[in-house]
Amino acid sequence: MQIQKNVSLASFSTMRLGGKAAFLVEISSEEELLEAIKYSKEYKLPTHVIGSGSNSVFSAKGYNGLVIVNAVDGIEETVGEDGLLLSVGAGVNWDRLVEYTVEKGYSDIALLSLIPGTTGAAPVQNIGAYGQQVSDSVISVRAYDSKSGDFVTLSKDECMFSYRHSRFNTVDKSRFIITSVKMRFSRRSESAPFYADVATYFEVHNINQESVSPANLREAVSTVRVIKLPDPSTVANCGSFFKNPVVSADVFNQLQANFPELKSHQTDDGNLKLYGAQLIDLCGLKDFHDSSTGMATWKNQALVLINESAKSTDDLISFKEKVVQAVEEKFGITLIQEPEFIELV
Ligand SMILES: Cc1cc2nc3c(=O)[nH]c(=O)nc-3n(C[C@H](O)[C@H](O)[C@H](O)COP(=O)(O)OP(=O)(O)OC[C@H]3O[C@@H](n4cnc5c(N)ncnc54)[C@H](O)[C@@H]3O)c2cc1C
Incomplete structure (x- = not known):
């Protein structure tokens, strides 16, 4: 384990922007994590854990603490009567895990193919796509609990999963550092309806x-x-940069009177979810390339902001504000940022 100093964070976010971390360490085991934590306590450094930075945007001012890159590897397998049981290191690439389970003949997470990131980050926002979500396959999560200073095993219920949320990104944000995830796979196929x-x-x-x-x-x-979607290995981006806005039925009816083409789908609580991409598109900002910031919206999905030649996170913020303002002026709706913004100065 090697603690590095003054490291550019641009290579640790798929948006490829960000200032410097005062300290950064890559850990590949629980022992190394404990060493890193000891170091942070000794030098009174705040810590922030990341996987592959595909949902993280670092401030241009950087992070004046210790960034811990979780690279705990390994997939341990047990085949039981009720399917395949895997204990997966938090640093294992998510899509590598999907491929592994698909090759073994399981469909439980097949619809989550090609989602960038690490397995350890997957429970944090309860990643999901096309009707599947990681929480459906999680049995438990092993993590370092910064409150007690011990490793703990949290059952699926204790993770408090909901749509794109868990205790890890809500009530206990930054408390736990996940080192492995135990999952069960039992389904051999999926049936209609599909997205x-x-x-x-x-x-x-x-x-x-x-x-x-x-x-x-x-x-x-x-x-x-x-x-x-753009491939983050060739086009710098953090996936959907804004959440799809949710409005009441009344607000939707008023909007539709002016914009009959607006699409929506009903949420469980009777509200309506609009498509942020359509709102941006209707502002004429799809495939919009902004030379003053070096940023653009993706040609096939306007919710994705891409970094073409931005010089700093400040350019991304200026561009984001242009998009937010345009949507606000046209529809009276404020788009909310999806990726986490990390700053410590
Ligand atoms: C092109 C693209 C498409 C995407 N599509 C989808 C999609 O379809 N569905 C979806 O749900 N998401 C999607 N995302 C978002 C992203 O893939 C997920 O959020 C993913 O889980 C991020 O993984 P990461 O390792 O890169 O996390 P990071 O960005 O490194 O971290 C994300 C958050 O998790 C925390 N974290 C990371 N590792 C740990 C750990 N070991 N312990 C505790 N906390 C941790 C971080 O502190 C941070 O708060 C997409 C992103 C991109 C770029």
């Missing part, structure tokens, strides 16, 4: 939607995602 893009893929490829194999699910989602 429209995925269903279309099956129709075009003559795949029977009553029993779709894990390999076909992965292939469908990968194909759809590659068309829709």
Whole structure:
């Protein structure tokens, strides 16, 4: 384990922006994590843990503390009567895990193919796509608890999962450092209904939607995602930069009177979720390249902001504000940022 000093954080966020971390360490085991924590206590440094930075935007001013990059590797396997049990290191690339389970013939997380990031970050925002979410497969999470100073095992219920939330990004934000996730896989296929893009893929490829194999699910989602979303390894981005806004039925009706083309879908509590991408698109900002900031919106999904030649996070913030302001002026709706903004000066 090597503590580095004055490290540019741009290479630790898929947006490829950010100032410097005063200290940064990559840990590959629980022992190394304990060493890093000891160091932070000795020098009274605040800590911030990351995986691969695909949902993290660092301030241009950097982080005046210790950034811990969780790279705990390893997949331990047990095959039981009720399926495949895996204990997965927090640093394992999420899509590598999906591929592993698909190759073993399980469909439980196949629809979560190609989501960037690490397995340790997956429970934090309870990652999800196309109707599947990681919490459906989690048995427990092992983590260092900064409150007690011990490692703990949190059952699925104790993780308090909900839609894109868990205790790790709400009531106990920054309290736990996840080192491994125990998951169970038992499903061998999935059946209709599927999300429209995925269903279309099956129709075009003559795949029977009553029993779709894990390999076909992965292939469908990968194909759809590659068309829709930029690959962070070649185009700097953090996925959807804004959450889809939720409005009441009254507000939606007023909006629709002026903008009949507005699409929505009903949420469980009777409100309506709008498509942020459509709002940005209707402002004429889809595939919008802004030379003054070096930022742009993605051509196939306007909710994704991409860094083409931005010089600092301040450029990203200026560009984001342009988009937010345009949507506010046209629709009276304020878009809320999705990726976490990290700053400590
Ligand atoms: C192109 C693109 C597409 C995306 N599509 C989706 C999608 O379809 N669905 C979806 O849900 N998300 C999506 N995302 C968001 C992103 O993939 C997830 O948020 C992912 O889980 C982030 O993983 P990471 O390792 O990069 O996390 P980071 O950005 O490194 O960290 C994210 C948060 O988790 C915390 N964290 C990270 N590791 C740990 C740990 N070991 N212990 C405790 N806390 C930790 C961090 O402190 C931070 O708060 C997408 C992102 C991109 C760039």
